[in-house]
Amino acid sequence: MTALPTILVVDDEQRSLESLYRILEDDFDVKTALTIQEAEQLLQQEWVQVILCDQRMPELTGVEFLKQVREKWPDVIRMIISGYTNSDDIIHALNDAGIYQYISKPWHPDKLIHLLKNACQMYDLQRQNESLSVELKRLSTHVDKSITAKREKLRDSYLLKDQLSINGKECRDDGIVRTSESSMNDVCEKISRVAPYDVSVLLTGESGTGKELAARKLHYNSLRWDKVFVVENCGALPDELLESELFGYKRGAFTGAVEDRVGLFERANGGTVFLDEIGDVSPAFQVKLLRVLQEGEIRPLGSGKTRHVDVRIIAATNKHLETEVREGRFREDLYYRLAAVT
Template identity: 40%
Template sequence: MSTILVVDDDDQLRISFQKLLTEEGYTATGAASGEAGLESVRENLPDLVILDFQLPGINGLETFKAIHGIEPRLPVIMMTAYGTTETAIEATKMGAFDYVLKPFEVPDMLKLIRQGLEAGRFMRSPVDMNGAPGRTLNEALIGRSRAMQEVYKAIGRVAPTDATVLIRGESGTGKELVARAIYQHSMRQNRPFLVINCVAIPDTLLESELFGYEKGAFTGAVHRRVGKIEQAHGGTVFLDEIGDMPFSLQSKMLRLLQEKSIERLGGRDTIPTDVRIIAATNRDLEKAIRDGRFREDLYYRLKVVTVWLPPLSGRAGDIPLLSEYFLARYAAEEGMDNPGITERAGALLTGYPWPGNVRELSNVIRKALIFNRGAPLFPEDIALAVSEKGSPGGGPEAENLEDVIRQLVRRELSARADENLFDTCMDQFAKVLISEALNLTSGNRSRAARLLGLSRPTLHSRIEKYKIELHTSVKGQKK
């Protein structure tokens, strides 16, 4: 549960704000002055601070500077009246996460709080490289394959430099973790780390989000706004899914990389910037260049250093390590004992192609753990967790399965003309399906029935109908 400190001398506003945050599931504390706020930060470091500018004693700006000195990666959201906007902008340039004008809209403030907490977690939660299962429950890059060893080496070599980095790989391979690891091992690790997802923000808002805007730049721009690039001065900006950045913005990004400067939307002043850019994409940028959707000059500016992340299917030997890590981590998060994974379940995990890569494996392990209620994970538990988003639901795996079945059906139709061909084929298919389910569950009929979506009596009658015999190795298992 995240802890939020509200520093404001307006008792009514502060108490109401604390109540609202508590109702939203946060732990909220308050302070009526800058001095009290600093004492609270020193005694019990919160996850985020909401700080008013107009305070008795030391003002908000001085309080922010002191908080920044205690923990520079602690996100601070400033609250300000319209007349102190320029001071708020100055604080933002110094490292404040953002600022809001009083009075503010509650939904907008709650959204900003969520963003600030996420940014703080990114900056302060360590990413272990090659963390061993059982020795770390932090977010980690797991793997001992040769491909992952090359990733670790690349991170170690590029992190201490200021070089621009382009991280490439399929969706779900862990590109954000690599970006955070580079940041946390860099010389900018005590400065801001801001994440911009170029897909999640509408094209019409992305420019102002990145570069800010001047008063009057468009309808509703009632004051100057600092963009994320300026907010991250001295730090790092991670541009996720940069392959989807609108073509119209790419020239501005090129200028940032070439000249280390930007212009706010609606402004003419050139603003020097000092940020390191780390970008990531799962797109084929070379094809995008040929299609005229991505600037070639920006491409070469971004790929000063390229880190390639392999798909999980290309490092199947790492799947057991990843499975153990996710199981231990999620069991700890859920307050459960680690139930372990049976050998057959581990084999099933290793043999699955994982089109969603590490993210899909993570989700499947967590889902199986929750629904299995602390018992060891069996193959059918994994199969059920996979089936919710895997081949039975559609996509490439389903298409491949359908193709295989179609070929078998065509062969039977060409070779036979029995009157009961339909019933015969359906019975053959049902017999194979039930036999494989029983083998997968080591002969446990209750588990097999659950896997097939049948009642236990129905399964029993089908076993007798098709005269299915269990293999010797599973006859002794509980039925």
């Protein structure tokens, strides 16, 4: 059997208390008090959800008492019942005591029961909201810890470990497994030296030589290791689609844009963006990338406002960008922004 919600009725007139008790007892667990002292004692002993208090009491007014209740038992829903409709009383009740409802006499029993049921429901909703807030906070903390642990594990995989032996050969493993005589050793050592500095890096080399792996090593050895690392292949998309992917867009910016979308630059705020095949982007799109590097600003498609982003850009290409610059296919200013370290 479901327990009835508990309400406390406070009135200095015995007949009024008895009348209210008879009307409400079928729907509520009714507690009654003739004095403020009795009411406070019941509040200390019982789990009360709603107080229905008469405004004209000998010790304190109903508003003055409920103001004290608000301070001591803030979760309890407070209601005033009165035969007087003084506007000042109503205003003070709403402002000072946080009254849920000011009920004027004469009242109709069915309406009073309905108002009290609504008040009890509001109490339950407040409690549920508090519980959910606590659970959400715990979940958020758990998720944060889980994400941090996974990022730490990723970071550890890109830190230099003890030397190991594979097929009798002495090898190194810092996310890039290689022998002690490998030509990649110099590259990996340079990456380790450059990683902590918050500068753009341009990686060059043929396809399949591990440029993305090097980019990840740069990220996880940097001060941004605990933030997002995102990858975009610039050579695989036309300008319009690439712009929407990197910069995002507003609803209605183009056909099919049915909702706002956050771009990769904004999603990676605080972290690192790896732009693969940067040598394939058009001159028109190069201008937009230059603004990100120079000003740290983006403007989503369809938006009139710019947004600030804080990202480290690592770019890669299998083209010889210096030649591309000389032949006018790649902007010189963008090249030097990207190639702070090569």
